[in-house]
Amino acid sequence: AQKVTQAQTEISVVEKEDVTLDCVYETRDTTYYLFWYKQPPSGELVFLIRRNSFDEQNEISGRYSWNFQKSTSSFNFTITASQVVDSAVYFCALSALNSGGSNYKLTFGKGTLLTVNP
Amino acid sequence: GAVVSQHPSRVICKSGTSVKIECRSLDFQATTMFWYRQFPKQSLMLMATSNEGSKATYEQGVEKDKFLINHASLTLSTLTVTSAHPEDSSFYICSARIGGTTTTQYFGPGTRLLVL
16 A cells, blocks of 8 residues: 655645645555655645655755655655645545556655745 | 546536536546535545446445436546435546556536536
């Protein structure tokens, strides 16, 4: 079985602060994929990043960065210099080749509601 | 690229009627499409997985006779909520996967269903 835990239910910051969203996962598979999605108030899920289990390189995309640590089964997401438009629910998700089957089903965390105040 | 659309975006219907929701991949062919349900302030719950040309695979606890899924082409999947009741009111989201070894799912904008 696979599981994704996002321990932070809600986070509130002031604009320009840095914020890190935590994600811890569990899987028995050695091949798996980790994702982050953003869900703004409109409801649509926006794909942010995919990382496979064999690539532990951290990634930076503009103000976004991701820290993948297999040793702690974590895939944390940091927003630097947060902006009001970053306010959304952020979901971490896991897809494991064997557990998810050939359809690569996603297991989602419960999400973290980020509110960035002006 | 990788745009998924859903129609309608909102629907209000009377109890007992059936509602059809369409999910289309606009700029790619989707071998697999997924249907999720999301209650307010909760995570996404996978309802079923559909592959083009074959029967959908439903998750445990999801009634296949109530939630009819058809994946008639590589760009279109439909979810029909039959004999809808107020407890079926929810946010329904579809996603599509390109295929092969690509694991990323691209999501539609969702459909808000309200059953009166």
